[in-house]
Amino acid sequence: MLLRSALLLTVTLTIAGVAASSARASSATGAPASRRTLGVGDTVAMYTDSQAALGLEVFTAVCSECHEVEDLTNEDFRLNWDNTTLYELFDNIRTTMPDENPGTLTPQQYIDVTAYVLQLNKLPAGDVAFTGDSASASAIRLPLPPVGH
Numbered sequence: 001m002l003l004r005s006a007l008l009l010t011v012t013l014t015i016a017g018v019a020a021s022s023a024r025a026s027s028a029t030g031a032p033a034s035r036r037t038l039g040v041g042d043t044v045a046m047y048t049d050s051q052a053a054l055g056l057e058v059f060t061a062v063c064s065e066c067h068e069v070e071d072l073t074n075e076d077f078r079l080n081w082d083n084t085t086l087y088e089l090f091d092n093i094r095t096t097m098p099d100e101n102p103g104t105l106t107p108q109q110y111i112d113v114t115a116y117v118l119q120l121n122k123l124p125a126g127d128v129a130f131t132g133d134s135a136s137a138s139a140i141r142l143p144l145p146p147v148g149h
């Protein structure tokens with residue numbers, strides 16, 4: 001949990017930085033600095049768009065034999081994975097899928113298809129690729145509140 005605390009600290013410091021700069025910006029007008037809490041819009045980017053594009057190919061070639069996109073985005077899916085870590089989701093896919101032949105894709109294919117699942121669930125892409133590294137991925141929680149909540 002040390003790593004998780006470190007991540008939270010980083011996020012907190014980043015938000016503090018944003019608040020500090022808006023405080024500077026607003027001091028001219030005398031308006032109070034806005035206070036922000038961590039919301040979905042602040043979710044850290046966990047993968048890149050190009051990974052998700054490669055993941056779509058894996059999904060189409062392998063996963064779509066058994067899964068509709070709906071299976072990996074619906075209410076049940078989000079309830080199952082909300083607030084688990086990125087590593088837990090990745091590790092689950094890597095060690096249990098494809099259901100009849102777990103572990104048969106390349107490590108990179110598992111990484112890419114996990115990125116695609118994140119994209120399907122509207123988590124934001126960024127500049128830093130998901131590497132499958134357990135230490136960093138275990139520090140990232142997945143905000144997957146059921147849609148509409």
Ligand code: HEC
Binds near residue numbers: 063072076093113
């Ligand atoms: C041969 C059929 C089959 C294939 C191919 C397959 N899956 Fe699955 N998958 C299942 C079944 C059955 C379940 C539900 C039971 C279970 O968890 O084992 C499942 C469950 C899952 C879950 C958990 C869903 C939830 O609601 O929590 C994820 C995530 C997942 N699969 C991802 C994938 C990905 C990604 C691929 C492609 C790499 C894939 N699956 C390929 C049959 C398959």
